[in-house]
Amino acid sequence: MGVLTDIAEKQEAEQKLHHLAYFDTLTQIPNRYSFMLRLEADIHLASRQSSALALLFIDLDNFKWTNDSFGHEAGDLLLIEIANRLKARLRKSDTVYRIGGDEFTVIVSSYMDNDSLVQLAEDLVGTIGRTFYVDEHKIKPGASIGISTFPGDAANAHELIKRADSAMFQAKEQGRGQVCFFSSHLEQQRQRDQMIIEGLKEAIQEDELDLHYQPKVMLRPDGFEVIGAEALLRWHRDGEVVSTPDRFIPIAEQSNLICELGYWVIDKSCRQIAEWKEQSLGPLTIAVNLSPRQFKDSQLCDYLDSCLQKYQIQPGELELEITESAVIEDIQGSIKTLTRLQSMGISIAMDDFGTGYSSLGYLKQLPIEVLKIDRSFISTIPNPDDNDAIVKAIFSMANALGLEVVAEGIENQQQLEFLVANNCQVGQGYYFSQPLPVKQFKHWLTAQARPLLSKA
Ligand SMILES: [Mg+2]
Numbered sequence: 001m002g003v004l005t006d007i008a009e010k011q012e013a014e015q016k017l018h019h020l021a022y023f024d025t026l027t028q029i030p031n032r033y034s035f036m037l038r039l040e041a042d043i044h045l046a047s048r049q050s051s052a053l054a055l056l057f058i059d060l061d062n063f064k065w066t067n068d069s070f071g072h073e074a075g076d077l078l079l080i081e082i083a084n085r086l087k088a089r090l091r092k093s094d095t096v097y098r099i100g101g102d103e104f105t106v107i108v109s110s111y112m113d114n115d116s117l118v119q120l121a122e123d124l125v126g127t128i129g130r131t132f133y134v135d136e137h138k139i140k141p142g143a144s145i146g147i148s149t150f151p152g153d154a155a156n157a158h159e160l161i162k163r164a165d166s167a168m169f170q171a172k173e174q175g176r177g178q179v180c181f182f183s184s185h186l187e188q189q190r191q192r193d194q195m196i197i198e199g200l201k202e203a204i205q206e207d208e209l210d211l212h213y214q215p216k217v218m219l220r221p222d223g224f225e226v227i228g229a230e231a232l233l234r235w236h237r238d239g240e241v242v243s244t245p246d247r248f249i250p251i252a253e254q255s256n257l258i259c260e261l262g263y264w265v266i267d268k269s270c271r272q273i274a275e276w277k278e279q280s281l282g283p284l285t286i287a288v289n290l291s292p293r294q295f296k297d298s299q300l301c302d303y304l305d306s307c308l309q310k311y312q313i314q315p316g317e318l319e320l321e322i323t324e325s326a327v328i329e330d331i332q333g334s335i336k337t338l339t340r341l342q343s344m345g346i347s348i349a350m351d352d353f354g355t356g357y358s359s360l361g362y363l364k365q366l367p368i369e370v371l372k373i374d375r376s377f378i379s380t381i382p383n384p385d386d387n388d389a390i391v392k393a394i395f396s397m398a399n400a401l402g403l404e405v406v407a408e409g410i411e412n413q414q415q416l417e418f419l420v421a422n423n424c425q426v427g428q429g430y431y432f433s434q435p436l437p438v439k440q441f442k443h444w445l446t447a448q449a450r451p452l453l454s455k456a
Helices: 002-022 032-049 063-070 072-089 114-128 157-173 184-205 245-253 257-278 300-311 324-328 331-344 360-365 388-400 413-421 438-448
Strands: 053-060 095-100 103-108 132-134 137-139 143-150 179-181 209-220 223-237 285-289 318-323 347-353 370-373 404-407
Touching (some): 002 032, 032 053, 032 095, 032 157, 053 114, 072 114, 103 114, 114 179, 157 179, 184 245, 184 257, 209 285, 209 413, 209 438, 223 257, 245 257, 257 285, 257 318, 318 324, 331 347, 331 360, 370 388
Parallel strands (some): 285 318, 318 347, 347 370, 370 404
Antiparallel strands (some): 053 143, 209 223
């Protein structure tokens, strides 16, 4: 009897585990994992049979508001109700999944034409939109739906999801409760992005990339001293700007291309440090911006090491700037990387500080030396009613943690005076100089030496 009970219990446990893996615990409909498996399988089948399928990406409108106003329990009940409504409305062959907080997907395994998809999606919006009562509360739910089709819009599951997702965002932008197909407008955007990606790949070979250097100066009550520069990537072809970094960097960031660019920047910066040393300019450090993807790249530390060797430069002459978002995703992994970089002797700056999480808690854990206050704070000082207090608080926090503070985006004398009065050690901005091509940087350095640097 004991053995039999054991077996029965084991089977039950296995069933429960299976259920946990494939089904969403709250709504009891299939989860993201099931969705991915099924979508891959359906796409495989469709390509073999030369048939089509469609993906509906459903996102509830104002769900956060529902949660905030009626409480999480009401929110949960609403999600369960929506899951049931969707299930009831769909054909047997179409399945609904909950893939995230208030995100659902439907795989339509066969359909007649786009009109029938729109009709189905609009039906679902209507079904979701029926008033829902929780206790005495009356909730009016809503949803936006994005649609993408295989093979028309995408070649694989990953792309199909991305297209449906961006169509859903477009639906949101058109006002809530809308249905939107993945559109050629988005497709054009994607093609433009693709051109940038192809162009960038060639740019490295064709020598179209260049670094501009924005001076960084040590702020002292009695004057300044140039201590280095931030290296900033630029893209020119025949003397013309091909694309600006705020456009091409985010596009490159979507793939490993950003690492290739990043390594190019590191190599070039190290070579520049060595060159300046040879010309007896300095000592000057160069700060390089690391993209989140590159920060996570397993080659990073070895590559840096090899560059330091190759150009015979000291690790202290190179500084890396990382953003909060790169670190926050995986604090433990980040600490590991940062510790290794620190042990190599490379100093790390937290860039754009104050725009993201800005939490003291994680800063304490990280082996970093420098905090760069985002330009958005500097642009509004001095302003006693506004964020002077925040900037002062950042300084005192940084001091308490033993961090050097760099203020970027300094544009005028008043900002400078405020920063000096608040013990800001290092500054950067148009007040001193814009980012300059290397030749002009050298001119600036020699021309500005001493007169401008004499008095704050
Ligand atoms: Mg930076």
